Amino acid sequence: MRANLILSAAMLAALPVTSVAASEVVGYYPGWKHETFPVSSVDAAKLTMALYAFVDLCWDGKHGNADPAINDVAPCQQPLNGALAWRDEAADGANLRALVALKQQHPQFKVVISVGGWNWSNRFSNVAASAPARANFIASSLQAMRRYGLDGVDLDWEYPGEAGVPCVAGEVCARPEDKQNFVVLARELRAAFDKAGKQDGKRYTITIAAGGNGNYVGDGAWVKELARSLDWINIMAYDYHMPWEKSTGHHAALYADARDPATANGFYASRSVQRYLDAGVTKDKLVLGVPFYGYGWKGCAAGPDGDGQYQLCQGGVTDGIEGGNSYGYGQVLRRGAGYQRYWNASARVPYLYNAAEQVWITYEDPVSLGEKTRYIKQQGLRGAMFWELSADSDGRLLQALSDGMR
Known part of the structure; x- marks a missing residue:
């Protein structure tokens, strides 16, 4: 079976590259890192869009996360349910300008x-469920568009129906009807943005950050409806794969590897894309996210191949x-001597292992990004997105992504 998977990946790589209508290169800019990674470090020539992360939503006059391990709660600048709330309005405004x-x-x-x-999705459920709050969100967003000369809004709700960060006792941050309420919110936002765009002589974009697993997509009907807006x-x-798991695993595999226990769950990028295609979302509305970061495990056994791959670790x-x-x-x-780079030919991703230190690292590099941009073109997708700009301090990954999308 593994040989068949390898052959399948090889066959896909050999397909001719088709042209696409748009080649988006979309990168998140983490506003809270502006002192160590100022806007002057952003290479806009290689990007089609910067997503400024993050802006919060106001509820009951406050924003943030009630769990102090995540964020402190702070008063909103505009105390209306659903209005945008800034981490630091002065700094955010300067960064945006x-x-x-x-x-x-x-x-x-x-x-x-x-x-x-991830930290600030705890108010989306309340806002999407309330017509007045949705109206406040739309009005506040349009105000920000015009004040700063922005081009749109990215809705990074993690996640409708199952909040990534659980609520504290007594608060609601997820509802069974979240997905349908998300459709309504996006539809109302689209109508308002189209109307404002005609007045302002431009198109205001609406994008979302979406999960790649089956729980997020569900039967696909809601996703297809959402995509219309x-x-x-x-x-x-x-x-x-994440480092709280007991064994090592690739966190951004492009294709399946039969040796990976998570393969059966479709935990790889090409399967995630297929979920959306099966739901009826058109290819020109799909952008493949890639990570500019990696994860590390410690106390990992070398295993039979001596490379620490899919082996038990201590955390x-x-x-x-x-x-x-x-x-x-x-x-x-910058990892020191003793770290050896390996390549998974099935998943099309690199990894590092240091046998002496027993440290295993999953990450993305220019070679794997080349595989992913080729896949994007073969499939006729709209482009690539990445998290996030400051993680690529010397610009090598952005260069590879930009080159690959041309």
């Missing part, structure tokens, strides 16, 4: 605010970003 200024030299470049994210869907085709590393288990690409490149 600086990003928009890049459009003068790079007319293909657009600047969009991303609402929500969207310019495109950014599929988060990563985090298929995630703690020397990554902000003392966590994730690494930016620059950190991966």
